[in-house]
Amino acid sequence: MKTDKPSEEILNAFVDGEFCPEERLATLKQISADEQLSREVCDLCQLKEMVNLAYERVPPPPLRHARGRSARGGLLGPAAAAVVMMLSVAGITGVGLSLQEPAPQTVRVSTADLSQPLHGTMREASRILLHVNTADVERIANMLDEVELLMAAAEQQGVALQIQVVTHGEGLALLREDVSPFPQRVAMLAERFPHHLSFTACLNTIERLRREENIHVRLLPAAQVINSGVAEVIRRQSQGWAYIQV
Amino acid sequence: MKKILVSLMALAALMMVLPGTALAVDYGKQKVVYHINGGDPQQNQLAMRNIQNHINAVGAENMDIKVVMHGAGLNLLINAKENADLRASVDNLKMQNVEFQICNNTIVGRKLDLANDLYDAKPADVVPSGVAHLSYLQAQGYTYIKP
Numbered sequence: 001m002k003t004d005k006p007s008e009e010i011l012n013a014f015v016d017g018e019f020c021p022e023e024r025l026a027t028l029k030q031i032s033a034d035e036q037l038s039r040e041v042c043d044l045c046q047l048k049e050m051v052n053l054a055y056e057r058v059p060p061p062p063l064r065h066a067r068g069r070s071a072r073g074g075l076l077g078p079a080a081a082a083v084v085m086m087l088s089v090a091g092i093t094g095v096g097l098s099l100q101e102p103a104p105q106t107v108r109v110s111t112a113d114l115s116q117p118l119h120g121t122m123r124e125a126s127r128i129l130l131h132v133n134t135a136d137v138e139r140i141a142n143m144l145d146e147v148e149l150l151m152a153a154a155e156q157q158g159v160a161l162q163i164q165v166v167t168h169g170e171g172l173a174l175l176r177e178d179v180s181p182f183p184q185r186v187a188m189l190a191e192r193f194p195h196h197l198s199f200t201a202c203l204n205t206i207e208r209l210r211r212e213e214n215i216h217v218r219l220l221p222a223a224q225v226i227n228s229g230v231a232e233v234i235r236r237q238s239q240g241w242a243y244i245q246v
Numbered sequence: 247m248k249k250i251l252v253s254l255m256a257l258a259a260l261m262m263v264l265p266g267t268a269l270a271v272d273y274g275k276q277k278v279v280y281h282i283n284g285g286d287p288q289q290n291q292l293a294m295r296n297i298q299n300h301i302n303a304v305g306a307e308n309m310d311i312k313v314v315m316h317g318a319g320l321n322l323l324i325n326a327k328e329n330a331d332l333r334a335s336v337d338n339l340k341m342q343n344v345e346f347q348i349c350n351n352t353i354v355g356r357k358l359d360l361a362n363d364l365y366d367a368k369p370a371d372v373v374p375s376g377v378a379h380l381s382y383l384q385a386q387g388y389t390y391i392k393p
Contacts, residue, residue: 136284146376244380
């Protein structure tokens with residue numbers, strides 16, 4: 001009987017349930033005997049769940065008002081109207097624009113009929129999960145710019161917008177005291193929007209870094225710890241949050 | 247034996263003529279938003295291929311696809327001005343009703359000129375914010391895919 005570590009292919013086949021019962025049992029024994037392997041399989045299972053979730057046909061969120069939903073130029077849902085309205089105001093007034101010399105004359109809004117009144121509060125569209133699993137500085141900088149713009153516009157409009165940044169894997173770097181490229185920016189944003197913006201860090205990643213790389217992670221003061229980044233991503237989506245991977 | 251062979255060949259020919267029939271799955275209508283915020287031309291070319299494969303599997307008539315670009319993702323249309331392959335991919339997808347939407351925050355931030363810097367970009371393609379637009383489309387029932 002082979003006791004070597006099973007190949008990635010075998011692990012994937014195992015996770016995908018492609019084995020007959022005997023093969024499955026043998027692989028299972030091998031996996032459970034090895035902590036590292038168990039974790040890998042756990043990660044694979046989570047990944048698979050995420051992929052499945054992404055492809056599942058999710059029923060549209062219930063709308064309180066029955067409305068026409070033509071894709072272009074038609075009536076938009078109240079939430080959408082609020083977002084677009086909010087943004088257009090942000091764009092035009094340059095609220096919270098951290099970029100140099102904004103050029104308001106180039107602002108063009110084309111997605112919605114802005115004469116639509118602002119209906120009620122934003123619901124589905126008002127909760128956004130930003131999934132950060134990359135350390136790519138340009139992408140993260142861009143994300144922080146967008147977050148600041150959106151939050152400022154929401155605040156000005158009195159619209160409840162909730163954004164949760166979920167970091168794990170390489171993405172944890174954003175919230176690590178020793179390597180974060182934007183520690184002050186994170187602190188400033190968290191302080192400015194305390195109830196509407198959160199930065200969360202995956203405990204699994206923190207523990208893995210300690211175990212495997214002997215890195216004892218110290219987080220930025222604004223960071224909150226969650227058990228699992230992947231599980232959080234799934235949980236929030238099932239609660240109707242919009243999902244955006246940075 | 248020969249008869250079986252002939253019918254097998256006929257079947258094979260049929261499968262070649264009608265790609266996908268052997269594995270026909272009715273996906274119904276799909277509304278999908280592809281999110282692009284990376285600027286690597288090869289990655290972007292791959293993303294265009296992903297979208298084409300998606301259309302092939304589901305059928306252009308059943309698809310409502312939007313490509314939302316922000317940040318470095320706008321490089322897709324910047325590079326398409328010079329890169330003929332990328333340009334052809336964009337043209338092809340547009341002919342299949344794929345809409346390419348551009349983040350205004352990025353245009354302002356990077357001081358881009360819509361008409362001169364980006365390939366085949368029109369004012370109607372501009373959305374106020376990439377992130378908000380991604381959120382909006384998901385609330386409208388679009389499935390989010392990050393290629």
